[in-house]
Amino acid sequence: MKAGYKLPEVTFHTRVRDDSIEGPNPFKWEDKTTSDYFKGKRVVLFSLPGAFTPTCSTYQLPGFEKGFADFQAKGIDAIYCMSVNDAFVMNQWAKGQNLENVGVIPDGSGEFTRRMGMLVRKDNLGFGLRSWRYAAIVNDGEIEAWFEEPGLCDNHGEDPYGESSPENLLKYLDAKAAEAAA
Template sequence: MKTGYRLPDVTFHTRVRDDSLEGPNPFRWEDKTTADYFAGKRVILFSLPGAFTPTCSTYQLPGFEKNAETFANHGIDAIYCMSVNDSFVMNKWAQDQKLETVTVIPDGSGEFSRKIGMLVAKDNLGFGMRSWRYAAIVKDGVIEAWFEEPGLADNHGEDPYGVSSPETVLEYLAEDAKGVAAE
């Protein structure tokens, strides 16, 4: 369990749209830190093996996007999707998925995933190093709740999905709200 764990300090190399730039690629590099994303907020962070992959693109990412308003009603300020992919890939995937609420975070070199203990080899699929699938509720940079798929291992033969689903996170938030209301 990583509950109570402070997220590692990492700098993410992102590409952001800059309308002051002309031409077909109006984006510039912008470094963002763990603090930029997590300080002073209660957020959902979920990570997955790769952009454009079947489970990630069909269920996990769309489920978090679709339920964004419900998450906000439970006190969630932002929803972040992280993957060990570069910013170009993550931005294109966000565009492909027509994201309006979920923000993608590129962990291109896997530094964040490694420091949080979730970097695994996926050479059996030709992926190289990737993140194990998980979700977390993070408050001001500290993990409040942790949802990790079973079987964390290099070159795992399966891609378990369920524990880190948006539905599971919503169930936790609903139960948490009941507990707070009862106090």
């Protein structure tokens, strides 16, 4: 659906560790752009409704974390998880999930998600504006393949999951490799 689409250029307000800062919160603000994350790389980007939520924390994020070596073997340079959450929440979620391979991108204001056409209302769960669940293979800032959960709409009564699973993206990469070898 969005294959061939160039990612929107936005600025993400992140918090990064700075060892020169003492105390319990040794982090500083660092702005990063879409290009900082995606330029010159082939990456997996997946976005989900919220950090610390059940499907995201139990299946999707851990699946990408555990499957990182498989993705690397198929030509993926990095895997990024995005959510309409601030940098503090995303960093604590990454810490709680013991992430070593998947990077988190905070889309606190939802600007990237809105410009991707994936911003939905989740007022029925008390979340407000959030991302619809999707994943993409992104090559140098351009979408190579798109994996969107069915039923995109505001206040959806369910949380569909399957299309954007790590297993589904690996199937795509296997098929792409087989096609190239033929």
